[in-house]
Amino acid sequence: MTEWPLAPAATLGSAVRAKGIERELRARLPWAVRTHLKAETGRIVLQMPEGEAEAFEIASVTISKTLQGIEDLPVLPREAEDILTILTRERHKWLKDGRLQSIGTRTVKMRGRSKAVTFHVFDPRYIEDVLDRDLSTVWREQDAVEVAENRRRGAGKAALTRAGKGKHKDMQGRRPRKDEGSRPRLEGWDDFEDEGLLR
Numbered sequence: 001m002t003e004w005p006l007a008p009a010a011t012l013g014s015a016v017r018a019k020g021i022e023r024e025l026r027a028r029l030p031w032a033v034r035t036h037l038k039a040e041t042g043r044i045v046l047q048m049p050e051g052e053a054e055a056f057e058i059a060s061v062t063i064s065k066t067l068q069g070i071e072d073l074p075v076l077p078r079e080a081e082d083i084l085t086i087l088t089r090e091r092h093k094w095l096k097d098g099r100l101q102s103i104g105t106r107t108v109k110m111r112g113r114s115k116a117v118t119f120h121v122f123d124p125r126y127i128e129d130v131l132d133r134d135l136s137t138v139w140r141e142q143d144a145v146e147v148a149e150n151r152r153r154g155a156g157k158a159a160l161t162r163a164g165k166g167k168h169k170d171m172q173g174r175r176p177r178k179d180e181g182s183r184p185r186l187e188g189w190d191d192f193e194d195e196g197l198l199r
Contacts, residue, residue, distance in 0.1 A: 002045075003044060006021065013083065014083045016082035017075065018041075019039060020073075022037065024073060030055070033048070071124065073124065074103060074106070075124050080122050084127065084136045086136050093143070
């Protein structure tokens with residue numbers, strides 16, 4: 001058995017991120033060795049039977065090399081959500097309006113799915129900066145203000161419509177008669193019609 005330290009700078013305090021690092025390390029190992037590797041709190045552990053010393057040595061070298069740049073491993077969507085404690089819909093919204101910046105996309109073929117899946121990945125230093133500055137809280141507050149403003153505008157429009165200052169639905173749907181253009185318009189007729197006396 002041997003182990004390597006897994007620094008908080010690599011996991012960013014996320015168990016989901018630690019699991020992602022474990023998957024990344026396992027992907028670089030032979031099938032027979034993958035199940036012997038585990039990511040635990042603050043460390044990576046490789047434990048194999050004594051009879052597999054050669055495979056153990058090869059796996060140890062591979063893991064050591066991979067861990068050298070593990071802090072720069074792109075952050076996956078689920079990891080970003082866990083690190084920043086945000087919802088999936090918030091991630092989509094902030095990504096779409098440019099507040100949350102990705103460094104590109106990754107396409108993977110997942111087991112049990114016929115189609116490949118493409119998703120955005122993020123720079124770990126950028127995610128760390130968003131976390132340190134608590135930008136997710138700021139963006140959430142901005143969204144709440146925007147929603148309140150939209151509701152206020154909607155309520156204002158609805159009030160205007162109810163007050164009859166908007167366009168009348170019955171006037172919009174009425175088709176003019178052929179002879180209507182040639183007939184003289186009567187003064188005060190619109191007020192009379194608004195009173196609903198002809199209905």
